[in-house]
Amino acid sequence: MNQLSHQIQLLRRPSGLPTQDDFSLQAVPLPPLQEGEVLVANQWLSVDPYMRGRMSEVKSYVPPFALNAPLEGGAIGTVQASRHPDFAVGDRVSSMQGWRDTFIAKPAQLTRLPATDLPPQRFLGALGMPGMTAWAGLHKVAQLQAGETVLVSAASGAVGTMVVQLAKRAGARVIGSTGSADKVAYLKTLGADAVINYKETPDLDAELARLAPDGIQVYFENVGGALLEAALNHMALHGRIVLCGLIEQYNSQGGASGPRNLSQIIRKRILLQGLLVSDHWQHYGDFLAEAIPAFEAGALQSEETVYEGLASMPQAFIGLFEGRNTGKMLVKLG
Structure with missing residues (x-):
């Protein structure tokens, strides 16, 4: 009897914020392992905002997810055969090959993890992609210089937390924006010089005037809007x-309004x-050469929000848009 792959499939295309009913959990038989193939069991699955765009039939830089087929995303696994x-x-x-517990792959689909004692899910x-996005945005797109002021939205997310820390390492002054008092406190432990709780700041214009009287040299944008x-x-x-993301618009059902002051x-x-991180992936080794030793020395920190079990993937994904994560959103498989 063939081994089963349990996988989350896209049942229908979401309208607005996805719901649990947009997904289904299926058990699909795997074919016998062929010469040149590898069987992998996943232990960690990545949950990322960009996945929302691929759930819609909108022309983009990557094709949309197919219906009644396993979704895709970053994953860390162990070779079983x-x-x-x-x-x-x-x-x-x-x-x-995320959103599933096991899969068969060709070698070109796999990357062996670097030798380090750091937790594997860190990749x-x-x-991984969020950290590399922060590094590429700051250093390859913005060409950040020491002494500059950096503003970052969604600063407590997977990308934002790395933007805060990498910008501080580069000698910048950093202002973050987030949505709760706990996240404000956390960002200050990462070295942010000032943090805006946008949910409790009625006048963002006045607050930025107070926090950045000499202006903002680099804005790392993950949200859009006000x-x-x-x-x-x-x-x-x-x-x-650096226009990395516009998460405020990802579940919009109408025409999103742009800034009135272009x-x-x-x-x-x-x-x-x-910014698309894939445009800069040739520099991933340079990023790792800086970041791995910094993490091993405790000079960089990483926060994770972890859901348990494959069936929790849709819930974890929806949670991204409800602000339920600090740092990287992950699903851990048994």
């Missing part, structure tokens, strides 16, 4: 905006550039 000489039973690997968060509009008013001359981009000669 191998018919390929480059992979042995027990090897820890990363892949994009889905602070040492903070983007306020930030445009307080960007410094020749400031740079003329600030002209007046201040602001550079606004979109």
